[in-house]
Every structure is written in C-alpha cells, then in structure tokens.
Amino acid sequence: MESAAVKRDQKEKAAKRARGKYLKIHVVCKASAALATLAAASLMGFNKQISNVAGFEIKATYNSSPAFKFFVIGNAIACGYSVLSLPFVAYMVEGWMLNLFDLMNLGLVMAAASAAAAIGYVGKYGNDEIGWTKVCPYYEKFCGRTEISIACSYVGFLLFLSVCAMSSVYRSRSSNSD
Template identity: 35%
Template sequence: MRNGADINSTTSKMPKLFIFLELSFRLCVIPLSAATIGVMASNKQSNETYGGVAFSNLTGFKYLVCINAISVGYALFSILLSCFRHFNTDWILFLLDQLVAYLMVTSGSAVAEIFYVANEGDREVSWSEVCSYYDKFCNKTKVSLALHAMSLLCFIALSLISAFRLFTKFEAPTLSPKEVDQQGE
C-alpha cells in the first residue's frame, strides 16, 4: 500500500515527463517538416522525351508543402504557448494539435495517392506509370513522404499528450444515490 508521499511524488513526476515528451515532439516536428518542404520544393526533373515535371505541377504536392509550412509555424507557436502554462492553454493546444494532425493526414494522403499512381499507373483510365521515366522525381517524393510521415507521427503523439493533459483535469461523472438504486433494479 502506498502512502501519501509516494502518491504525490509519482504524480509530480508524471507532468514533468509529459512536458519533456511534449517539448521533444514539438521540437522534432520543426526539422522534419522543414526537411519535407526542402525536399519537395526542390523536386523537379526533366526528360528529353516527355518534358519536365516539378512539384508545382501537382496540386497535392503544393498542398503538402503548405501544410508542412503551417506545421512548422504552429510548432514554433505552440512551443511558446506551452512555455506560458500559467494561462489555460490546454484547450487551445488540444484543438490545434488535433487540427494540424488532421491536415497532415489529408496532405500525406493526397501525395501518397499521386505517388501510387506514378508508380503503378491506372490501367482503367489508360494512365501508365511514370516513375521509370522520372526516377529522381519519384525518389525525392518518396523521401519527402517518409519525412512527412515521421512528422505526422509526432503530431499524433502530441494529440494524445495534449488530450491526456486536458482530460485528466476533469473527474469522471458520478451517479447520484437515486441513479445507483435505479440501475440496481
């Protein structure tokens, strides 16, 4: 059986762990998303037979770059916001972490579909695969997508941490004695 001192020391260590994890994930997002932007924004290749292709030719790729720019800006903003814990920022961080994670899912999905069609083609609509002609372009897309996925994993972890931090402040609902008697019948 634990005494009161053990319980207090355990609960005081847990927030420090969450603060460390939260800060670590927010800091990890910055270079991962910045690298995603750098790799994707420099993604272009020319082919003598079929011409050139660049990331700016594909809307999904531009969307990925924009969402990663937003995630870098938000990560910097959220680091500053989380440093000022004396304000009640838990709801704001929870909602914004969720929003950015969802945006990262949508942009990653858009690029993943384009990348799949570029690799496999689509015979039903007579699209052939193009990665054999634009191999450097496809390889940079693959790297960018992998970096984006790692950044997304950081945001998923941040969403879980901010949800835990927020919802542990609330107690579970209790039943009144009348409701307990009614459920027993």
C-alpha cells in the first residue's frame, strides 16, 4: 500500500512540474506574440510616405487599402487580447474557453496577415494580365516597412499557433492521465 501512495505522490509531483513548465512556455509565447502583433500594428499604423507620381503628390498610408486597415485593427485586437488574457492563463488552463479564444485570435492574425500580404504582393509585383502596375518603385520606404510589418505579424501567427498546439497537447495529456 505504501508503494502505491509513493507512486501517486510522484505522479502528482510530475504533473505539477509539467503544469508549471507548460504555464511558463505558454506565457512566454503569448507575451512574445503580443509584442510581435504590437510591432506589426505599430509599424503599419505609423507607416506613411508621400511620393510624386506623374506630377501629383500621393500619400501612401495604411488607410490606402481596406486590407491594411484590417491588418492594423486585427493585429491590435490580437495584441490586446493577448495582454488581457495573460493574468488568466494560470486559472483557465484546464478549461476550454481560453483555448477557444486563442484559436479565434490565431484565425484573426492569420486572416489579417494574409490579406495584407496579398495586397503587398500586388503592390510589389503588380499584375500584368489585368494591367496593375507595380507601386513599390514609387513608395520604397512604405513598401519596405510594410514587408517588415507583415513579417512581424506572421511571427505572431506562428507564436499563437504554438500556443494553440501546446494547449491541445497539454489538455490531451492531462485528460489521458485521469
């Protein structure tokens, strides 16, 4: 009987260590994702360039495209959610609600980054079949910052993906051990 109690204590200690390790990694990944999405939203939100095209001064900002507006708003929401959810990670780690919101956040960042990447691609390379010309030769600084911003958003996406994957693995392991 004593050996069963010892094994149970060892199992509980191992589960406690695993939970602590999971929580640390979860918080670090979520905080890093918040920083990445904050950087993405800030870079795009403050990105502006005025260029002279065919004798007209034309300003390029994130307001120039609905996809860029969605990108800024989506990354800002993802950052805000991540920061606001950090204090609740330790309390809600066993439940499904945090995982659901993390998945929704993952989808939001993926959609925002994909929309901005599509517009950025057309801006950089144009589309000869339709007659859309490249605009990045006229707005090199704007396009460069846009590329960095989109890259930051994809880093945030990968970090959110790792948070969701870790949550799923942790939940499946903890439910199997019961």
